[in-house]
Structure formats: C-alpha cells, structure tokens
Amino acid sequence: MSTQPGLVATDLRSSRVGPVTLHVRPGECLAITGPSGSGKSLLLRLLADLDPHTGRVTLDDTDAQSIPGHVWRERVAYFPAEPGWWSEQACDHVADTGAARTLLGSVGLSERMLSSKIHTLSTGERQRLALVRGLLHKPKVLLLDEPTSALDPDSTALVEQMLAGLKRDGTIFILVSHNAAQTRRFADRHFTLRDGRLEEGDAP
C-alpha cells in the first residue's frame, strides 16, 4: 500500500517555474489559474516530465525517474491546449477503436470521425479527439490545459460530465483554466501561479 497515495511534487523547479510542492489525492481536482505567461503550461509539462527540471514527482510512491518517460506519461497524461498530431488520419491516433467508440460518444463525437483527416476536423472536434486519445491509456492523473476552450456550452457540459465520472472513480486532476465558472464547478482546491510559485486561495 502506498504511504502517500496520489500525485506528490516536491521542490519541483525549472528555470521559469518553481519551487513547487503539492499533493493531489485520488479523486481530487486542483485548479491552477494565473495570468497569461505565468508558467501554468510549463508547470504541467514538468509534472509530465516533458521538460528538464529538478525536484521529485511521485505517483502512489512511484518516482517519475524510476520508470521510462512514456510509461510515466501514460499514467500522468498531459493534454496541451493545442494538441499535436503525428499522422494525417484520425484513426491512426486511436489504437483501440472499440474502446474509443464509447469515449467518443460520451463527448458528443461520432465514430465516423475516425475516418476523417485531422485537418478537416473543427478545433472543438480535435480538442475532444485528443482527450479521447489520451484517455485510452487509462491515465491515473489528467493534466488538463484549457480542456474545453474551443467548445460550446453543451459540448463543455458533456466533457465535464465524462470527466466527473473519472473523478468519482479516483482519477486525479490538475486543471489549468481561464474559465472561472468551470474551475468553481469542477475543482476542489484553487491555486494561483504567481512568480513561478503556487498560492492556495478561494475559488475565483
């Protein structure tokens, strides 16, 4: 049994962010707000071990440095505000179309979308497809960077509903969002990133 269940960052820092120390427990969502350019995305990238840093990050006592980077990022998945694509065909990004079908439906997308080319999809469709792509690995931590910025209110509600189910099942969330109403709805604790450091406060 882990002695510190959840995601723990200790004295995490890079040239632009930190030191940051935090502990997010299973089923908890921590929201991070702060001015544009304050380093919110960079902090998510440090937690996903995508950029050079010092300090330590563990998930259920497993140190990020003790397992291969791609395995860490399947468990601690970073969803950037602008997802990248490595193939023109949508289906190439989804290994298990059966599992994808249910997830696509839950965020208001049709399975037919998998036969589309990425550049023909709308920004909001790409945003939801990127979410589905990452969720197929069943991550224990979701690092969400403006996850519904391109979505209309109905699609946003669907995405939040799907994410709330994962949260109830114990998935950990760190949500970066300029959408104050969304962070109030979804997050349990609220932080602002100021001068590279996290300050806990009230819901915005």
Ligand SMILES: Nc1ncnc2c1ncn2[C@@H]1O[C@H](COP(=O)(O)OP(=O)(O)OP(=O)(O)O)[C@@H](O)[C@H]1O
């Ligand atoms: N790869 C990089 N190399 C150098 N500087 C970078 C790099 N990525 C980001 N920065 C800089 O670091 C700072 C923080 O960027 P970051 O993307 O984390 O901001 P943010 O708080 O997420 O902003 P926003 O709310 O606009 O998304 C910015 O000044 C940005 O220009």
